[in-house]
Amino acid sequence: MPASAVHVLVLGGTTEARRLAEHLVARDSGVRVTTSLAGRVAAPRLPPGEVRVGGFGGPEGLAAWLREHDVDALIDATHPFAAAMSRNAAEAAALAHVPLLALRRPGWVAQDGDRWHSAGSLAEAAGLLPALGERVFLTTGRMGLAAFAGPALDALWFLVRSVDAPEPPCPARMEVLLDRGPFGLDGERELLRRHRIDVLVTKDSGGDATAPKLTAAREAGIPVVVVRRPPVPDGVPVARTPDEAAHWVRRLHAPG
Template sequence: MCKASITSVLILGGTSEGYALAEALADRADLRVVTSLAGRTSEPRRPAGALRVGGFGGVDGLAAYLAGGRIAAVIDATHPFAATMGDHAAQACADLGLPLLRLERPAWAPVPGDRWEPVNDWYGAVVALRMLGARRVLLAVGRQALAPFALLDDVWFLVRCVSPPSPLPAFAHAELLLDRGPFDLDAERMLLEAHNIDCIVCKNSGGSASAAKLQAARERGIPVVMRERPPRPALPAAADVAAALVWLRDVLAPQP
């Protein structure tokens, strides 16, 4: 295939959906697929296709990258809580008139037996823990969201993160557990039991890798303080890779 007929597509990644989409496009000789990662982890998994790492430098930096790389379409497959990158992508693509798709796994929804306390920010979660009278909390919020919880000096926290927080906020009572999903149901049950956990705080990431804790909490009858997803710009959206492939086919189809 001659080089001129190759179309460049950018995937804003950092999620299993981003990797799966890059994989699904790997055999397309007509496409050059670049996955962009923020560079938060030191040895990230390599996606299929090309990889670039690091921030773009805000909306203007992203727009310059898109124009310079002659990118024809962008798929924002970042994590549901990576809202800044999503906002930047929406602005840069609107400025350049580029098609942009949001690829996002569906949010979790409570089922009968769940005791969820929905909150919109981490200070709301602190208030919810007070209101619930929680004493032994599994804190699964990511290493960058820990600081507000250190305000609760009469609560013991099991702080579960993928990589070490630096620094770990000054919790009065806490234990750090470094672990990466997927987490299985039996292990989650045992974890809650072994540490006598009476509440979980987490974010509504969706997907299966970290959902077992929700069932374990339901079985134990304990509450889950659930941070709702941040708002996102109104965009075409796909809930899975198959739907993203259909969108890409349509936006890249030659116009009659």
Template sequence: MPRVLILGGTGDARELAGLLVGRYSVVSSLAGRVREPSRPAGEVRVGGFGGVPGLVSYLRSAGIDAVVDATHPFAAEMTSHAVTACAAAGVPLVVLRRPGWVEGPGDRWLRVPSYADAAAALPSLGTRVLLTIGRQELAPFAGCAGWFLVRSVDPPSVPLPAHSEVLLSRGPFTREGELALLREHRIEVVVTKDSGGSATYPKLAAARELGLPVVMIDRPAPPPDVTTVLTPTDAAQWLASLRWGLPRWSRP
């Protein structure tokens, strides 16, 4: 069977692995940043590759025939490495990126390009903040005044705002649960990043219902000149469209 590497860790990556196992030899690569990740079907490897040279070496030594980059929409560095490494190794690549969230009637969103811009916007919006951007990008908020409820899957390892509480929690979340959370902690503003998907969307629905502003951090631009699809089914169809044969680096 053709051997497919899924760069994953996301729900979309797990769904894709489930679709592919049995038709392909599937290897899912997890970065190892979450202590207890949800494991996908098929073979799993955990840890980095050692930059572009390490990824090129792995593609060749593991006999990878195609790569699906199904990493988080904000994992720009990994996507850049995948684009460069696949080009060097002659391995076809598709980027799986679920659509971003779209502001609707009743939403009060402020879109910003960076974490630093999000921190700078807070003083005019509120002093009790739900900060739900993961645990690795919290440093720009360390010097902010106000009170923060910092929600992440694993404990943060960077400085936090002076007045903050950490809530360890993993989605999917519900609208009712998010409404209760915002009310219990008297949240005045929500800070999130445009991850897309349904698992963490309920906080946006709850903020809309309560009339709260949301600071939305825009996702990085997609890589140019690379095939991008929106759903795991689209990625599976892209793989099915390839003309399978010997790995490109083995051809005369």
């Protein structure tokens, strides 16, 4: 790695972040890539390049890290729902005077036959459930299950799918399925049938890895509660693909 290599810090944990690191490491010899992982997943898939695990201590801590490690560009490739981290990244980039890009996969779009119900938060999604079904396939991850743990939902049964085991508070009647995507359509169909699911709850994460559940729900006529993603902080440019993000890095630091 040349001493003059451009240092890019990628706030990762997503498939797009890993693919971006792969792209930059394989094709851009003049780029040094460090990926930061939050450490919430027990056995994450590590990207190529340098990797750090753990938090920064808020925006001031991240800004200090950017300065200390001579970071030339910051890419927020966290999950579309990691709103707090995205806000911290925007504030830290401004404090350290480092260019910031958000890498966000496009959200899902409803198709003919979908029975989608939009919600602005997990709490709002939970409030919709009693009128929609009794057996819930909850695919919002292990964080935020407290929103579905109130006595108003004690009559409902939940199938909770997550990568790692959830911690209390959790729904009163719950079965946990530990699994990691990508998921296939046949498997999602069977899951809905076997557990007699009559309503699905998901975040609008976008991407292909977990989209088959939406097709399976459409085929079965099952309503889907879709939690809307938070907006990217004001003024932060957005790339939709790892290739777009890599192009931004090259253009940002091209000679002249």
